[in-house]
Amino acid sequence: MSSIRARLTASFAAALLATMAAFAVTLFLTRRARIYDELQRAALAQTELVLGIVGQAELGGRLAAVEDSLVGLVLTPDLQDVLDEIPGYFLIIGEGGRFLYFSPAVRRFSLDTLTQLQDAALHAPTTGNAQMLAFGSREWLVVARAPRSVKSALSRVAVAVDTRSRDQARSEVLGTIVVIAPLLLLAAIGVAYAIAGRAFEPVNRMINEVQAITDGRSLHRRLPVDEPGDELARLAITLNEMMERLEKSFGGLRRFTADASHELKTPLTVLRADVERAMSPNVVRAERLIALEEALHETTRMADLVDSLLTLARADEGRFDLHREPVDLEPLAHEVLETAVILGEDAGLAVSMPSLEPATVMGDHTRLRQMFLNLVMNSVKYSPRGGSVEISIVKTGKTVAFSVRDTGIGISAADLPHVFERFYRADRARTRRAPTSEGPLEIERGGFGLGLAICQWIAEAHGGAITVRSRLGRGSTFTVTLPLAETPESADAAVATALSSRNE
Ligand code: ADP
Numbered sequence: 001m002s003s004i005r006a007r008l009t010a011s012f013a014a015a016l017l018a019t020m021a022a023f024a025v026t027l028f029l030t031r032r033a034r035i036y037d038e039l040q041r042a043a044l045a046q047t048e049l050v051l052g053i054v055g056q057a058e059l060g061g062r063l064a065a066v067e068d069s070l071v072g073l074v075l076t077p078d079l080q081d082v083l084d085e086i087p088g089y090f091l092i093i094g095e096g097g098r099f100l101y102f103s104p105a106v107r108r109f110s111l112d113t114l115t116q117l118q119d120a121a122l123h124a125p126t127t128g129n130a131q132m133l134a135f136g137s138r139e140w141l142v143v144a145r146a147p148r149s150v151k152s153a154l155s156r157v158a159v160a161v162d163t164r165s166r167d168q169a170r171s172e173v174l175g176t177i178v179v180i181a182p183l184l185l186l187a188a189i190g191v192a193y194a195i196a197g198r199a200f201e202p203v204n205r206m207i208n209e210v211q212a213i214t215d216g217r218s219l220h221r222r223l224p225v226d227e228p229g230d231e232l233a234r235l236a237i238t239l240n241e242m243m244e245r246l247e248k249s250f251g252g253l254r255r256f257t258a259d260a261s262h263e264l265k266t267p268l269t270v271l272r273a274d275v276e277r278a279m280s281p282n283v284v285r286a287e288r289l290i291a292l293e294e295a296l297h298e299t300t301r302m303a304d305l306v307d308s309l310l311t312l313a314r315a316d317e318g319r320f321d322l323h324r325e326p327v328d329l330e331p332l333a334h335e336v337l338e339t340a341v342i343l344g345e346d347a348g349l350a351v352s353m354p355s356l357e358p359a360t361v362m363g364d365h366t367r368l369r370q371m372f373l374n375l376v377m378n379s380v381k382y383s384p385r386g387g388s389v390e391i392s393i394v395k396t397g398k399t400v401a402f403s404v405r406d407t408g409i410g411i412s413a414a415d416l417p418h419v420f421e422r423f424y425r426a427d428r429a430r431t432r433r434a435p436t437s438e439g440p441l442e443i444e445r446g447g448f449g450l451g452l453a454i455c456q457w458i459a460e461a462h463g464g465a466i467t468v469r470s471r472l473g474r475g476s477t478f479t480v481t482l483p484l485a486e487t488p489e490s491a492d493a494a495v496a497t498a499l500s501s502r503n504e
Contacts, residue, residue, distance in 0.1 A: 005196040012192040016185060024177045031173055036141075040130040043143040043159045046088055047128075050157045051147050053082055054092070058152055065100055065153040073153075075101045089140075089160040091121055094153055106160075109136065117142075121158030132163070139163040202232050210239065219247040259423035263305055263448050267298040274298065308450040312422065315457045322364040322461055326485050329359045329400065332369060333393050340376040340389060348385035351376075355392040359400040362485040363462045371458040374451045375404045375478045381447075383408030383475070398484050399464075405477040411470040419468060420456045425449040455480070 057079055058064050068074045073094055075083070083092075084104055092101040099118060109117065113136030120133045124144035131142045144158040206223060213221050222243065223236040274295035278288045314320045337353050344351035361368070379389045387407040394401050411419060415426040452466075455478075459466040463483050470476035 003200075005193070005200050008196045009189060009193045013185065013189045016188050020177075020181055020184070024173070024181070028170065028173045032170060036130075039141050039161045039163065040143065043130060043141055043161045044128055044145070046086070046090060046159045047143055047145040047157045049086065050083065050090055050092065050159075051145060051154075054079060054154055054157075055147060055149060055152065058149065065094055073098055073100060089117070089162070091117070091158055092154055093121060093156045093158065095155055097122055097155070100154065112136070117158075117160055120160070121156070124156075124158055126156050139167075202226065206232065206236065206239075213243065219243055219250060256422055259449075260305075260309060263423070264302060267302045267305075271295050271298045271302075305448050305450070308448060308454060311454055312450065312457065315454075315461070320461070322367060324362050324364065326360050327363050327365050327368055329361060329368075329393055329402065330356060332365070332372065333391060333402070335369065336372045336376055337391055339373060340380065340391065343377065343380045344389060347380050347383070349380060349383055350388040351380075351391070352388070353391045355394055357393055357395045357400070359393060359395050360485045361400060361462065361482045363482070364458075367458045368462070371455045371480065372402060372404075374455050375402075375480070378451065378478070379404050379406035379408060379476070382406070387475070395484065399481050400484055401479050401481050403477055403479040405475065407475040410472040410474050410476055411468070412472045416468065416470060420452045420466070421449075422453045423449040424452075 054064050054075075057076070064075060064079060065073045066076050074080075075092065080101060083101060086103065087105065088103060089105045090103045091099060091106055094100040102114075106114065106117065116133075116135035117140075120131070120135065120140070120142045121144060124131055124142050126144050126146040128143060128145060133140050133142050141161045141163055142158060143161075144156050146156050147154050209221075209223055212218060213223075222240045225233045225236045225240075227233055274291040277283060278291040278295070283291070311320070333353065333356055337351065340351045376389065376391065383389060383406045389407075390403075390405045392401075392403045392405075394403070411426050415424075418424045419426060456466050459480050459482070464481050466478065466480050468476060468478050
């Protein structure tokens with residue numbers, strides 16, 4: 001079965017059918033038990049009536065039974081007349097099991113049936129407990145009672161009740177169920193199908209709307225939330241949130257592709273211009289060499305860009321396996337400082353390392369070096385002559401912080417939250433200059449805006465974080481916080497601290 005609506009209706013019909021069957025069986029059983037009780041009560045009432053009539057006669061001093069010359073002891077004709085008026089099947093038994101009286105209905109029995117009834121009446125207990133017996137092709141309920149007075153001429157009265165009324169009730173119940181149940185079932189299935197249809201209407205609407213949205217260009221659209229709080233509203237809200245995330249990531253992807261193409265386009269244009277210039281027959285040898293040098297520079301830039309893009313793409317995919325080993329930050333910091341000093345000398349900056357605490361982290365030496373160098377090179381790049389760059393390594397608790405502080409151009413508050421985004425450059429005009437018709441491209445100060453994104457990935461891949469504090473015109477401080485490696489000494493210290501705190 002295809003739709004949930006049809007499946008729901010079928011399940012409902014099956015459940016209803018089972019409920020109706022259980023209800024019918026219960027009804028049938030309780031009704032049967034009640035009829036049995038009623039029949040037993042009626043039989044008992046009849047025995048009491050007969051015993052009462054005979055008892056009254058004996059109480060009045062009259063004889064209940066008289067000797068008949070033909071059949072022996074029988075009830076007096078007066079009593080017989082009275083009892084003949086009572087409908088039903090009953091008989092009276094006297095001393096020694098002699099049958100004193102048969103009701104008119106019993107008298108009409110065939111001899112065979114009468115013998116069976118007599119036998120049943122003689123053997124039925126006089127406690128009033130009913131017995132079910134089959135004779136004369138029917139089922140009978142037989143009840144017997146003894147008179148209360150010991151001086152009575154009777155020994156017991158037995159009443160038989162035809163149980164056909166009980167069977168009638170059974171067939172009544174079955175008949176009603178057979179007629180009404182299919183009608184009820186059909187009506188209920190119809191109603192259930194209609195209700196399920198109504199319930200699924202908003203779902204169908206939602207499916208159509210989602211189909212219209214997911215064509216790719218309509219990701220800005222959102223599903224309407226009709227009844228806030230119900231399940232469908234929650235589904236709509238969840239889908240809306242998902243679409244918002246999809247829209248953002250699709251947007252990011254589009255921006256990323258556009259930025260990457262743009263960044264590749266500029267060096268390619270320059271490269272083409274340089275090659276064309278070098279190939280020109282009128283150009284002198286010295287000029288050709290300059291053109292080729294520039295072409296080489298652009299090729300290197302492009303290679304750097306592709307390298308950065310590849311790093312980020314692999315990082316996104318989680319395909320980058322960091323080689324983890326204990327890395328002593330002290331020699332690494334010295335190495336970075338050396339490079340920074342050389343770069344700083346060219347840029348007229350004072351580079352120093354005021355604090356260097358010994359620290360070891362678990363990580364990838366090459367990637368950590370790349371991150372620290374990137375931050376230091378940024379500080380050198382964005383600091384005007386005469387400024388200073390300070391590198392420091394400070395331990396706090398279980399972490400170590402590597403900071404680079406500069407007195408450079410700083411980053412505005414508006415740009416600060418975005419500097420770790422891919423291709424984001426705080427001031428493109430300031431950091432980049434395009435080639436002009438007058439001359440070749442000037443050596444650029446800015447990069448592609450991917451360096452900090454890569455730094456952030458490296459810091460996070462090491463279980464750390466990168467933060468920045470900066471004020472425009474005053475300088476910036478980039479800080480990388482990394483967890484310290486568990487050295488044997490630090491582990492011992494941790495155990496000692498734990499033990500001492502337990503002893504306290
Ligand atoms: P880029 O290759 O352009 O330097 P980054 O991702 O390294 O790219 O940096 C992103 C942007 O953040 C830079 O374009 C620059 O505007 C800003 N920035 C980074 N470091 C500094 C710094 N030390 N001082 C001022 N601005 C900085």
